[in-house]
Every structure is written in structure tokens, then in C-alpha cells.
Amino acid sequence: MTAAEKDMAVAGGKDLPIVKRLLNSMWFYWMFLLGISLGIAAAIYLIWLRGTV
């Protein structure tokens, strides 16, 4: 397989394993979800410290 064909396979995403396919299309959402989860963790940490947000 040439480099260009490899690129096309990546672009089509057909031959990629599931993890790479998810990275290919949904990286933004994963990062957003992780960010918001950290926000929730911080809010819980604040509640634990002060009893309120």
C-alpha cells in the first residue's frame, strides 16, 4: 500500500480499528466530555470543602 493509499484508508476510515476511528471523528467531543467531567469533579471538591458551591 502506498502512502497516498494509506491516507485514503485513513480518510475513509473503513480499515481503521475502532479506537482510531473514534479519534478520527470525535476527538473534540471526547476532550469536551473530559473537560466537563473535570469541572464536575472540581465542583464536587468545592462542595466537599465548603459544603456548598
Place this chain on the structure above:
Amino acid sequence: MFDFAIAGVTAPIPLLIFVGFTVGIVGGFIGVGGGYMVTPALIVFGFPGYMASGIDMTHIAGKGLVSTLRHRQLGNIDWTLALSMVAGTMLGVELGVRLLVYFKKLGIAGIVLLITSVVVMFSLFLYTQLETRRAHRKMKDLGAGGVDPGRELQTSSLPRLFQSIPLRPIVRCRTARVVVSMWVIVLVGLVTGFLAGFLGVGGGFIRVPALVYLVGASTHIAVGTDLVEIVFSGGYGALRHSIEGHVDMMAVLLMLSGALFGAQFGSIATSYVRGPAIRYILSYSLILATLGAVMRLIYVLSGQKAEVLSFLAVILTLGEMAFLCMFILSLVWFARRHKRGEWVPDWVKPLVIS
């Protein structure tokens, strides 16, 4: 928890360092002070509003200086552009503050401020997002055709329009590779300074798009040049707030201990990516800040009764910082992988320097 005697509050040290670090990364990367993220975060930690502004401004001055020094090493500062803009910015800030005082006298400052910030930030988000998507597609096409698109590509026609204004003196900005009327630069400084003064922010998130889309500077140069403005405005703001006694130096130092590392990392991270990547992060930070402002608007309009909003505000304020920071870190990680010839997601390739 640490007892901040001057501010009269107890706040968690790890979260202050976390805020400093993350906003340092984001600020160094997109060329903003990050006041629209730091001030709400400090209020969430229990600092009174005026203290939050003072601490934020003082920490921005220190962090801005570090980011500026790094960007200077990277060759991202156009001094002609920066110094020409300072005069316009200062005048604009003064006019903006006067208009704010006028609205305060009318008793409608709070609501006008929130509505203006929502409209300004959302419009900037929309334009930046649409233009950057176009640029991203074009870079992808160029890459597919075997052409190296270089470090910058933007598709807006506005810079050509502004650069063709024949008002003397015409300035040659050598680093930015822009030849433009000085009045355009001063006007950009005036308008962005006016909005910044009126909204009570540093104005980086308005100035960076203005430098890219109106003056025609590349995104990297816009980021570095804007940080010079931030050092001036942040330094002046820090002095004013310190005189008024609105600064708790312990909180500033704790935030700076994180920000100094974050700012350096954020500045260096720009050398791994192409212009559109920076503009993407800028537009995401704008839409998240807009969401925060909408929530505050609902809170004000509901007669300050919607308690659940304060919980959501904590999640959004701290979550957006974590998200932007991780997105930047992941871009650098992907850029390094791409350089080594390892697999990266398809959308990353046009955004990173190979």
C-alpha cells in the same frame, strides 16, 4: 484551603494553581489574558467581584510578560504593529469606561454589559468558526494535492479591503509582512480598546481576530503582538487595582506559580501548529465564554433566584479551562506524532506543522 487575609476568604490552593496553569496555557496559545475565564473562577472560589478583577489583572500582567518574552524568542511579535496600536487602545479603553459609567448612572449597566458581551463574543465565534473551517478545508485540499500550505492560511477578504485604504502615513510592518495605513491600526486599537474598556476585560479575544481579519497579520503574529498590548494594559490595570487595595498578593502568587509554566508551554505550543488551529481554540473559548455570559444573563433576568445556575457555572467555568487546555495539549501531542511519521487523526494533519 488557605486563608487569604486581605481578601477575607478561604480558598483551595490546588484549584488556584490549576486555574493559573490552565489559563496560562490557553492565554499563551491564543494570545489572551483570560480574564473572562479567571474572574468568574475566582468569584466561584468565593472572592468578591472587585477582588477577583484585581487579582486577575495583576496575574495577567505577570503572565503576559512571560508569554511575551517567549513569543519574542519565537519571532511572533511585530513591534511596529504593537506600538502603533497602543495609543488607539488606550484612547478606546478610556471612551469605553466613560460609556460604562454613563450606563451605570442610568442603572442599566449590568444588563447592557451582559447583552453586549453575548452579542460580541457570539458574532466573533461565528465568524472565526466559519472562516477557520473554510481555511481548514482549503489546507486539506492543498495537502492532498501535494502542496505545502505553509504556516498560515486564512480565507477572509477583509484584510485586502483594509490594506487598500490609501490614508497616509502608510506603515510597513516587517515581521507581520503587512503594509497598511497607520490609521487602520489605530482604528483597530480604538475599537477593540473601546469594547474592552466597556466590557471590563483585557480585550485579547477581540484584538486577535481583529489583527487577523482586519489588519491581515498571521495568527501567530497576532497572538504575540496582542500579548504586548496585554502587558501594557495588564500592567496599568494591576497598578490601578493595587492602589485601590483590590489585590491579594498571595492569591496572585499562587496563580502565577501555575501560570508561569502554563504560559511558557502555551507559547511554545504555537510553534507546533498552523494558524487555523489557534483560531479554532480561540473560537471554542469564545463560545464557552458566551455560554457563561448567557447563564449569568439568565441569572440576572430570573431575579437571581436560579440557584442551580451557580452549580452549572462552576462546572462550565472550570470545565472549559480543562477542555481548552487538554485540546491544546492533544494538538501538540498529535503534532509530535505527525512529525515522527506516526498515525494521527485525519483532521489533525492540516492543522499541525509537519
